[in-house]
Amino acid sequence: MKTLYFRIVITFVLIAMVSSVFALLVSNLYYLGRSDGNNEQKVMNIAREIRALYEQTPELDMNEYMSHIANMGFQIYLVNDQLEGTFYGGPFKHKQIDPESIRRVLEGETYHGIWEEHRLRLVTSFFENSIQNSIGLPLRVKGEAYALFVRPNLEQQIGEVRRLLAVILGYTFVCSLVLIVIFTRYIVKPVEKLTEATNKIVGGDYNIAMDLSRQDEIGNLARHFSTMALSLKQLDDMRQEFVANVSHEIQSPLTSIQGFTQAILNKEVTSEEEERYLHIIESESRRLSSLSKQLLTLAALDKEASVLKRTAIRLDEQIRQILILTEWQWTEKQLLLEIELPEIVISADPQLLYQVWLNLITNSIKFSRTGGTIQIEISVEQDLVVTIRDTGIGIPDSELPHIFERFYKADKARNRTLSGSGLGLSIAYKIIKLHQGNIEVQSEWGKGTTFWVRLPYL
Structure with missing residues (x-):
């Protein structure tokens, strides 16, 4: 299986290789579009200067003259009308040339080898050590026609620079590979730690x-x-x-x-x-x-909102139904009910919301002292607010942050007749949250508790 480390290294190597090929193509386009013609013109001017200098001093020995010119960094091929040629300077690696091209030069034409023979090739063709990659000019030597082929001896002129550039590029590529291998480990190591941590979590740690x-x-x-x-x-x-x-x-x-x-x-x-x-x-x-x-x-x-079945309900009537249902409980404890329930219609799940009011009201009845008071009020502020207040035993401050937790029971020491499962307030809180509302509570030990239920009201 290929690891992430292996994939990143291969990706970086491919990027380096593709970038190199792309740079070569761009350089080639630039060379073919602009530089190649300029290079040929430069060589053409040099070849003309070599011919003009000799024509001005025809008494010079041809072989000696061409040897001196070649020693200044040029490769020369001189051909007579019998197609017999002589080389001067560094040797040509490729000595083949079309005889017809030589005859045309002997007849007075110019041979554009650098441009015509290589204009569809890569930029590296400029360095091709070949007679075909040269400039050919006609030359008269003591009345006889010669064809003079000239090209710069790049090995002599810029050979060291080429080798230096090759060494720089080679070591740069190798150094890049080494750094990629090293620093990819730095990138992958945190991911490996995350994998180890994931395995620990799967194991329960x-x-x-x-x-x-x-x-x-x-x-x-x-x-x-x-x-x-x-x-x-x-x-x-x-x-x-x-x-x-x-x-x-x-x-x-x-x-x-x-x-x-x-x-x-x-x-x-x-x-x-x-x-x-x-x-x-x-x-x-x-x-x-x-x-x-x-x-x-x-x-x-x-299961979140999938359980909600919203419909328009009379909130005041729903609370009154619960008060009627629990009448025997609050009557038995001689509780005074102070009710302010204006007519309010909201969109909610009637069955779930019914459980909220039933839980809160029965809790108020359960934990109220005989002869106490329960206040139930509906008001509209920015949201709809239902207030349920009692004068019961209250909840200690240390217990308030936990009363909505599942199975949490405030006043754990109280007797069984007052205890429940510890799920009622948790269920009520969950239902109100599903309705995009909120429950707030305030209580004072020994004096009573107030619940505020806030629901969106459109």
């Missing part, structure tokens, strides 16, 4: 150490990954706590039911105790049934 000091994209990724790991750890802790709480909430009533049932079956109790035990068994069974319903509700709410 959320204690990972990441380099969070980097300020680049990888550092940002590491910070987000650490945040994700912390969230997963919290989620896993919540899951374990949730399972433990569910097990405890189920085990307690089951233990009671099992114990009381066993006592009744063994005929170890009186008829009065048997009746009392049966009432307890019924109560615990109802608590188990309520707990299962609430767990199913939470599971449905965790």
